[in-house]
Amino acid sequence: MLDVDGLRKTYSGRGREVEAVRDLTFRLGEGELACLVGPSGCGKTTLLKCVSGLMRPTAGTVALDGRPVTGPPPDMAVVFQEYGRSLFPWLTVRGNVELPLKEKRLPKARRRELVDGALEAVGLAHAGARHPWELSGGMQQRVAIARAIAYEPRVLLMDEPFAAVDAQTRADLEDLIRGLWKRFSMTVLFVTHDIDEAVYLGQRVIVLSASPTVVQDDVRVDLPDERDQLTTRSAPRFAELRAQVYREIQTAKNGGGPSGADGAGTGGAEADGAADPDDPEADKGTGGADGPERTPTTTGGPR
Amino acid sequence: MTAAPAARPAAGTGAGPGPAAAAPRRPLPGRDALLGVAGGAAFLLVWEAVPRTPAVSADHLPPASEVLATLAARSATGAFWSAVGATVSAWALGLAIAFAAAVALGLAIGSVPALRAATASTVEFLRPIPSVALIPLAILMYGSDLRSTLLLVVYASFWQIYIQVLYGVADLDPVAEQTARAYGLGRWARLRHLVWPTALPYLLTGVRLGAAVALILTITAQLTIGTPGLGQEISVAQSSGAAPLVYALIVATGLLGVAVNTGVRAVERRLLRWHSSVRGEAAV
Numbered sequence: 001m002l003d004v005d006g007l008r009k010t011y012s013g014r015g016r017e018v019e020a021v022r023d024l025t026f027r028l029g030e031g032e033l034a035c036l037v038g039p040s041g042c043g044k045t046t047l048l049k050c051v052s053g054l055m056r057p058t059a060g061t062v063a064l065d066g067r068p069v070t071g072p073p074p075d076m077a078v079v080f081q082e083y084g085r086s087l088f089p090w091l092t093v094r095g096n097v098e099l100p101l102k103e104k105r106l107p108k109a110r111r112r113e114l115v116d117g118a119l120e121a122v123g124l125a126h127a128g129a130r131h132p133w134e135l136s137g138g139m140q141q142r143v144a145i146a147r148a149i150a151y152e153p154r155v156l157l158m159d160e161p162f163a164a165v166d167a168q169t170r171a172d173l174e175d176l177i178r179g180l181w182k183r184f185s186m187t188v189l190f191v192t193h194d195i196d197e198a199v200y201l202g203q204r205v206i207v208l209s210a211s212p213t214v215v216q217d218d219v220r221v222d223l224p225d226e227r228d229q230l231t232t233r234s235a236p237r238f239a240e241l242r243a244q245v246y247r248e249i250q251t252a253k254n255g256g257g258p259s260g261a262d263g264a265g266t267g268g269a270e271a272d273g274a275a276d277p278d279d280p281e282a283d284k285g286t287g288g289a290d291g292p293e294r295t296p297t298t299t300g301g302p303r
Numbered sequence: 304m305t306a307a308p309a310a311r312p313a314a315g316t317g318a319g320p321g322p323a324a325a326a327p328r329r330p331l332p333g334r335d336a337l338l339g340v341a342g343g344a345a346f347l348l349v350w351e352a353v354p355r356t357p358a359v360s361a362d363h364l365p366p367a368s369e370v371l372a373t374l375a376a377r378s379a380t381g382a383f384w385s386a387v388g389a390t391v392s393a394w395a396l397g398l399a400i401a402f403a404a405a406v407a408l409g410l411a412i413g414s415v416p417a418l419r420a421a422t423a424s425t426v427e428f429l430r431p432i433p434s435v436a437l438i439p440l441a442i443l444m445y446g447s448d449l450r451s452t453l454l455l456v457v458y459a460s461f462w463q464i465y466i467q468v469l470y471g472v473a474d475l476d477p478v479a480e481q482t483a484r485a486y487g488l489g490r491w492a493r494l495r496h497l498v499w500p501t502a503l504p505y506l507l508t509g510v511r512l513g514a515a516v517a518l519i520l521t522i523t524a525q526l527t528i529g530t531p532g533l534g535q536e537i538s539v540a541q542s543s544g545a546a547p548l549v550y551a552l553i554v555a556t557g558l559l560g561v562a563v564n565t566g567v568r569a570v571e572r573r574l575l576r577w578h579s580s581v582r583g584e585a586a587v
């Protein structure tokens with residue numbers, strides 16, 4: 001239902017060209033939960049902005065149900081990594097969740113129903129009258145998730161939503177996402193730099209290479225559907241999948257990718273997949289800033 | 304100094320719906336108020352004493368008691384209150400016009416980077432022109448009509464507000480902007496639900512500065528052009544050599560200034576309960 005075809009994005013500004021994404025092609029089926037994993041700075045956020053219609057790709061297309069995405073589609077919701085800046089501090093929790101519904105011109109009763117349901121689903125039914133800044137980081141991210149759920153999207157995009165919360169909260173939120181995905185039967189594209197998280201959450205893991213970014217691999221996660229932080233993560237199959245994804249990322253880094261990868265030492269920490277929330281901003285600008293603009297390897301990622 | 308930390312945890316638990324309570328913000332408000340009163344009293348005492356020394360003639364500086372008594376007597380007259388009314392209404396009208404123009408232009412120009420860049424040099428030229436330099440122009444155009452006062456007041460306070468609105472619009476968070484767009488908020492909805500609240504703290508700062516400047520220019524215009532109001536009363540009192548009355552009226556304008564500032568700050572606190580400058584608790 002969601003088709004990304006030959007997507008390429010080059011930022012140009014102040015006389016410099018930055019190739020954030022070189023050539024991405026993949027496809028999500030209806031109701032699928034796919035994780036997209038790749039090192040910091042490889043263009044995950046860029047990809048998500050193109051998919052959500054917030055930004056025009058330089059080349060290639062994004063299509064939802066066969067129709068090209070040229071602006072934010074009405075049945076797509078986005079959860080941003082920077083939850084603090086994504087919530088409006090002048091609105092209450094309820095107000096934040098309800099605002100998009102008002103813009104959808106839903107009747108009041110229906111809005112209340114949706115907001116109540118969404119807050120209930122993320123366990124914040126009691127916090128509706130509070131302001132985002134009165135809540136902890138994990139709670140704020142749950143408000144952002146509630147806002148997405150209440151919007152009744154068919155596609156939910158999440159951009160490293162848990163990178164900035166502590167490990168325990170993160171585990172809870174991961175389970176919350178899987179629960180919501182089943183309950184509301186949405187198509188979910190979950191972006192992360194954490195390999196463990198990708199394998200634990202997804203039915204499928206799309207591995208991106210380091211810059212210049214292409215799809216390095218597409219791994220089917222054949223773990224049982226019922227997942228559990230303890231048993232799933234200690235299952236032998238989990239370790240195998242994790243190792244497979246890890247190797248793919250290593251291959252991409254060590255010359256597996258096209259020439260011109262400047263191999264900035266960014267990969268190690270996140271490729272290791274430890275739960276340390278390292279700052280994604282820290283690696284900005286290390287990507288192929290002066291990258292070889294004339295070597296467009298038009299071969300798509302290995303699919 | 305010792306009781307200060309006690310106020311903090313209460314705010315930290317953030318239970319109450321009204322976190323903007325005055326108590327946690329200053330360590331000891333009672334003490335500050337006390338010092339304020341003591342300082343004021345000392346000032347009045349000095350003012351009372353100095354004219355009784357040979358250093359300053361009581362003709363130039365009447366003692367505080369005399370000035371305050373004159374003010375009290377004056378404030379029992381209808382003429383005084385109609386002068387106050389004229390000053391306040393000219394001030395309010397000028398400020399309202401400046402506000403409307405500055406908000407409309409600020410939001411429109413601030414939202415379009417190209418427009419903002421194109422107008423920047425003109426603004427930088429016009430803004431520093433002191434409003435009082437426009438007095439001859441005002442007289443030329445409108446004589447001693449209310450409009451000449453308004454011209455000065457609007458010109459002076461417009462820039463204060465306009466510049467702040469530009470800052471406010473520029474402070475728009477790109478993540479919030481993208482969130483709004485991703486959730487289907489159109490141009491108008493973003494202006495109303497995102498740009499406006501973002502710019503509001505700046506706007507209110509502009510209004511506070513603009514309100515003070517507007518009062519200055521209202522009095523100035525009344526003094527120099529002779530449009531009715533407290534300024535004109537002062538100049539009449541001056542030409543009749545009534546020093547205590549001149550002082551009394553000056554004190555009245557000062558009180559007006561304090562009232563204006565207090566009023567705007569109260570509005571600010573009310574409208575910005577959500578803002579970090581007001582909510583005043585240490586958010587984690």
Ligand SMILES: Nc1ncnc2c1ncn2[C@@H]1O[C@H](COP(=O)(O)OP(=O)(O)O)[C@@H](O)[C@H]1O
Nearest residue numbers: 011018020040041042043044045046284285287
């Ligand atoms: N607005 C921008 N202008 C120029 N370069 C950008 C911009 N946004 C991102 N980039 C660059 O594009 C690359 C990919 O960034 P991003 O999509 O944020 O990566 P990720 O989300 O995977 O960490 C980085 O090298 C980054 O520096």
Ligand SMILES: [Mg+2]
Nearest residue numbers: 044045160280
């Ligand atoms: Mg990112």
